Amino acid sequence: MKRRTFLLAGLGAGGAVLFGWSVMPPRQRLRTSALLPADGGRVVLNGWVAVDPDDQVTLFLPKSEMGQGIHTALAMVLADELECALAQVQIVHPTIDAIYHNLVVGHDALPFAPDDSGRVQRVATWYTDKLLREIGVMVTGGSTSVRDTWAPLRDAGAMARETLRAAAATTWGAGADACVVRDGAVHCAGRTLRFGEIVQQGTPLAPARQWHWKAPHEFRLIGQSPPRLDAAAKADGRATFGIDVRRPGMLVAAVAMAPTIGGSLRSHNDAPARAITGVRDVVLLRGVNGSAPGIAVIATSWPVARNALDALSLQWEAGPHAELSSAVLLDELRTHATRSGGRVFRREGDAVDRIAAAQTSEGATRTLTADYDVPYLAHTTMEPPNCTVHVHDTGAEVWVGTQVPQQARSAVARVLGIADARVTVHVPYLGGGFGRRLEVDFIGQAAEVARAVSGTPVQVIWSREDDVRHDFYRPACAARLSAALDVTGAVTAFSATVASQEIVRPYGARANALPARFDVRKATVEGLFDQPYMFGSVRVAHRLVSSPVPVGYWRAVGHSHNGFFMECFIDELAALAQVDPIAFRARLLASHPRALAVLQLAAAASGWEQPPAAAADGARIARGVALHRSFGSIVAQVAEVSLSPSRTIRVHRVVCAVDCGLAIHPEGVAQQMESAVVFGLSAALFGEITIEAGRVVQGNFDRYPALRMADTPEVMTHLVPSNAPPEGVGEIGVPPIAPAVANALFALTGMRLRRLPLRLPPLSGAPRTGT
Amino acid sequence: MITVQVNGEMVSVDVPPETPLLWVIREQLALTGTKFGCGVALCGACTVHLDGVPIRSCTTSISAASRGAITTIEGVRTASADPVDPVVAAVLHAWERHGVPQCGYCQPGMVMAVVALLRARGAPTDAEIDTALAGHLCRCGSYQRLRAAVHAAAAPLAEG
Ligand code: FES
């Protein structure tokens, strides 16, 4: 069937039902300027919703499904307001348009703590909104999807509902008030018109000018936990990921990239490779969008292409960083963290002076200083990076699992030297994202490859080793935290200096993203300056350390390490004050009832007051707690930990308490907690990327392991009931898990582990028991 | 030409004999449910059945695979429809009801392992589940729901 498109500005292709866009109210995010598909009598009701004659409701959703369940959650929001069944909703990734620009991701980049609501913040937020609408990005990331689209989707659903209600009322000559919209149909005095029948009538629909959101007690879907829309197709293998895309005549390519950071290809001999049956071309890679330079083999089969790489006699130039060592870099970071100065992100009172004074005073005040650090980490999404590009006469078509379709489009367009508008991007399911698919390195690279065989689609697939060695790593990071306690155990001063590379600016440059106008280093101090604790005085600073190691966004970003630093340190302060870790935190949260409620829920649900039972093998179990605020939500976790006879760290159970505002799909929130605990534990127990002689040492899951079935704790999630607007969910469970486990290890052994991954020192004598 | 039996059909492919079965399935046969995750038998995403036994297709050569009958996730899916295979139907139902998949990329491999497990052991213990899935990675952390789904799928089978 020939595809038609429907221009929302009011000009329809012949035969399509014209919707009166000229009278649309100026709700900015309901109206696109782009073309939306309008086949077979489909009526597009606004930029998010269309109805087909067969009753199917299409949701144009600019959010990538990478496991977080966002398609289901947002389809529920729409279906609830529209009053149709969830099963009626199909999701289509829309063309790129300003109405789909992510506004929340911009708010989160602003250097304000969540409790700030001063004039400067309000003005900056307004300015960011405006800026992002004009030149912003379509991005799935930063746990923003529900926050970003919740309101426009409710508007879109409610507007469509009222439009359909009025149309049915007109048909019957009835008053709209007498008509009830329910189950995908309008009902009035015993008569019924299904949505499909309404659009079949062919009469122009008058767009609703007024609508209202349903009250929470009227929700039919929101707050329920129906099966995920994608569950069945993902269980039985029907779901299509980027790597599953098949195009007529498609070739595949394997790549070899400079093994040393900053290196390049010195020489190669492509004649033997070209002689291999199935090899079609050998392509030099310049290295675009942050990808390393190298070479690609295009062939009819991936194993053929990959084997042919070995026949190229590749000689590499090590480049300027042949001596680079992550161990040396970490030492440098540790030294920086002990120094004064740096960019200050929060200053209240004279924390540094107070700590210094307390250190030298004879009084009853106590001080504590502790140094922490964490290594580089890779993402290792289960689906390795891959991208399919078809360069043709008039432009290019791209199929890629990406969190940033707009950046993907411009990456391909720039390589090909054509206008963005001539590139079409299709987004299938993503086999994991975790921030890796915010990058467009492998996408620009695929365009470099496909350009060589213009007219033929090519799928570039990375090996797992390519993925682990050519990632944009979670930055290694070191921090020094200091505090002073008065006689009562109150924290009179808190100071933290964190040292790391910056993420945002280099990302913006390599991904052709919006040039950041705000303090781009917030991503490295978040989690330290924005927590709900009350201290007498505070200073949080960042010291920038540069390094050629490529770094990027990794699930929970700065929170992923700062949560560890902060929550272990708070636990240290509790021990110093000789106060129970929950009671100590409760006092610091006295003026923050929302956080306090989360803490208390975690304590109650974990049975904190009762000692845990022993493990099945009789080993003692101890508990640790951590609380962290990120992406608008607050999570507290209690981890139960023991040691095996060979002193392996075992995590038995993790109780999560969560306030994420209104939970659209509560089971989905629980699923994300389980996901975050496994992801965070993989990092806390094993995760470490090391660099020696300028090369990443690890390459596959043998040396970069992840948590497996037998090591996975039982995760129990408890939600704080809330009708507040929904907040982020996909990353919020990551920050607290490492400190909760480390704090449990302290309770178990008396030892403070201030470095990730958690490694107990070799046993000398019997392990000490808790304090 | 090498002839192999995949999902009950004999197919001939023109590839070098050492070609991993995974790529024959995905490229020549265009059966994309079987996934590439690591290429070296560390993740389980590529799991298929060889004569009913789960194997890693990424490290099994096509010549080795040609000595038996291969079943992929597509073959198992067909078995859930007509005639209904009770084990497959129970597993797929439990997967949906317990919300196991997240990104879903590891899931066909997981399902292949679990179908073989339940055919061998009606009601596996937690330890047996751990063993059967020891070679499988899920970066999304679906393990807890997966375990619950295995038990749920096993329950009616054990009764029947
Ligand atoms: S791809 Fe075969 S085990 Fe990972």
Ligand code: FES
């Ligand atoms: S569901 Fe994503 S890797 Fe398992």
